[in-house]
Amino acid sequence: MSQLTGKVALVTGGSRGIGAAIARRLAHDGAEVALTYTRSEDKARAVARQITADGGKALVIRADSADPDAVTDAVDRTARELGGLDILINNAGIFTGGPLDEATVKDLDEIFAIDVRAVFLASQAAARHLPTGGRIITIGSALTERVPAEGMTLYAMCKAALSGLTRGLARDLGPRGINVTLVNGGLIDTDMNPANGPTADLFSSITALGRYGTPDELAATVAHLAGDGGRYITGTAITVDGGFAA
Numbered sequence: 001m002s003q004l005t006g007k008v009a010l011v012t013g014g015s016r017g018i019g020a021a022i023a024r025r026l027a028h029d030g031a032e033v034a035l036t037y038t039r040s041e042d043k044a045r046a047v048a049r050q051i052t053a054d055g056g057k058a059l060v061i062r063a064d065s066a067d068p069d070a071v072t073d074a075v076d077r078t079a080r081e082l083g084g085l086d087i088l089i090n091n092a093g094i095f096t097g098g099p100l101d102e103a104t105v106k107d108l109d110e111i112f113a114i115d116v117r118a119v120f121l122a123s124q125a126a127a128r129h130l131p132t133g134g135r136i137i138t139i140g141s142a143l144t145e146r147v148p149a150e151g152m153t154l155y156a157m158c159k160a161a162l163s164g165l166t167r168g169l170a171r172d173l174g175p176r177g178i179n180v181t182l183v184n185g186g187l188i189d190t191d192m193n194p195a196n197g198p199t200a201d202l203f204s205s206i207t208a209l210g211r212y213g214t215p216d217e218l219a220a221t222v223a224h225l226a227g228d229g230g231r232y233i234t235g236t237a238i239t240v241d242g243g244f245a246a
Helices: 017-028 041-054 070-081 104-128 153-176 199-205 214-224
Strands: 010-011 032-037 058-062 085-091 135-141 179-185 237-238
Touching: 010 017, 010 070, 017 032, 017 041, 017 085, 017 214, 032 041, 032 070, 032 199, 041 058, 058 070, 070 104, 085 104, 085 214, 104 135, 104 153, 135 153, 135 214, 153 179, 153 237, 179 214, 214 237
Parallel strands: 010 032, 010 085, 032 058, 085 135, 135 179, 179 237
Antiparallel strands: none
């Protein structure tokens, strides 16, 4: 039996990139997986088809992380339709960048709503379902430890907020035996930050390993935390960045 057999996981933003890799990995390890999407329905259903083709079970849910009701409804629907919830992966997020003096209140509200507020609301809703041994794992960013260029203030600020949120949730939920961790990804090859993008060579040179990571490499760390390897890890961050912040 795989280590997550009998477990139910919800991956927000699971239609592509890191989220899709995490959904596939957790299903490979035996979990039934729900994944949310906002616009990429075809990609979300393609991930679900791959999971079912490999013998797993997947549920696709449209849920805009900017909508508070949609966030909590996705959690409750997962628990209702899959018979419970054991693992929440807060992955959905957006990037907002640009010159500091051009940032608007609308920019701030939008990125905060998706990258911070939705994480809190999903975690709060999940806490009503998670049993002893449950896991909340949030995908953050190595920019909380090192900001290598200008134009990243809003994103770095919101990702840094997840550190405090993780520690607070760990204290609130620890007495119930629920573990809460943060995985700070570095240069991961995705649509948002492709390894062949215009700044890829520059940023790759900053890492100790001299390359971008893959979504599967980050998903492996998430799977470790979701499984037996994460039983005594909580209230902390693990950075998967190839030495970007070293």
